[in-house]
Amino acid sequence: MMLSGRESGQQPIVRRLNALRRLSEAGIAAINAIMREKILRTAAGEELASEGDRSDTTRLFLSGWACRYKMLEDGRRQIVNFILPGDTCDAFMYLFSTMDHSIATLTPVVYCELERAAFERLISSDISVAEAFYCETLAMSSIQREWALNLGRRDALERVAHVICELFERLKVVGLVERSSFAFPITQMDMADATGLSVVHVNRTLQELRASGLITLRDRNLTIHDFQTLSNTAMFNPNYLHFDRK
Amino acid sequence: MMLSGRESGQQPIVRRLNALRRLSEAGIAAINAIMREKILRTAAGEELASEGDRSDTTRLFLSGWACRYKMLEDGRRQIVNFILPGDTCDAFMYLFSTMDHSIATLTPVVYCELERAAFERLISSDISVAEAFYCETLAMSSIQREWALNLGRRDALERVAHVICELFERLKVVGLVERSSFAFPITQMDMADATGLSVVHVNRTLQELRASGLITLRDRNLTIHDFQTLSNTAMFNPNYLHFDRK
DNA sequence: CGTTTAGTTGACCGTGCTCAAGGGGCGTGG
């Protein structure tokens, strides 16, 4: 599928929002304008927000990977979502008093930070922008539902395959996939916490996927050799990502 | 905790929204007014919406239980959320072209159905109403995250205990708990699909909870004898429900 | 009454966990 010239040159925030809902030219301009304001850089392994914190700032992720996670008192951790370039983090979260989960970077990250007022100004400037951010919030919710299905009803092989398929589709939309290959910067530990498995079992599962020739994962780079078979194994249906741009 | 007179007499939609975010008097009036329009009744086991459908109507649940669920091709089912009296179903979902999950009633249900236009009129009539519905959408998202933690990192006993604690708190807010007892109309099969366990194991787990004196479950009625211990075993932290009414 | 649906129990088994040990790569400091 070819991308139109209008899309392929855009930065990830615009690409993603535009995949969720068609942005107007004015909307794109407004987003690009605000993006020049406050750009921050963070190292890997930093906690950007913690459960219990106040939640006043919205973050627009430009590059790098992060995750949302929750922990149990005894140290068990569950990653509930990955945050990828183009993702918006905690739009509207300021309506609640506190964060119900934490956010940590998995790699060095570059993002644009917006105070509540700046974000509200942005969404009130253009209806298509507002709707796109609503869609982004709903899409996060939809991904959470799919993850519940993943964690509750898929076995180890299916789970790992499913996470890989999701990452592939999400990265593709923001232009970070090149001939079925993409940077895959997370550790097997992170993968374990995302799939509800142990590190040891994730290791064995990845080897199974490698042995059957479906993927190559080397030097933090993942190549999908047979997406059809991989997505069949995972019973992956991309509809829940809502990249249909109604 | 005593409820003020203003709250205890309200119907569940107002009680729940008001727990998420303080409603204005005008907002409460607007909700009560619209609630007189189109009230529908459905039997148990009916599918209200199916994955892939268009999603134009918002439903406000007045009584009975329903669930959101997703299925895999081979029949495995995961309940991703319960829908209880006072819950709003698919506000803003019309921004997407299709449903990413299905909704089915677990008991006979009474709800108010709003077309997109009617819902948009409602939220544009009062800012506190609009914000309360935004909060409702965000709260659903937060519950999904907690469920991912539940499914990924808690063992069987903890999972079942956690679901019971959540239902207890959510029903309490809408006034459906009486001295630690509440109607518990779902089957062990439903519980299994919500916790990612098998029916057999849910049965054994419930018996374990009964044997340790934490709960009584008989005739579709559940009593919690020791909420403190139950919520400790579940590592239940009610913050994620966001009943803090910032 | 027969049929269906929900709950219960037992026996066996398998997926995935735990524990443990070892290897490779890389950064840091002596």
Added chain:
DNA sequence: CCACGCCCCTTGAGCACGGTCAACTAAACG
């Protein structure tokens, strides 16, 4: 420059949590 420590990946062995299969009971319902 090498030694050391740390992080991440890998592999093996044993085990346990929870699944599957099957049978039976009880209640609900036509």
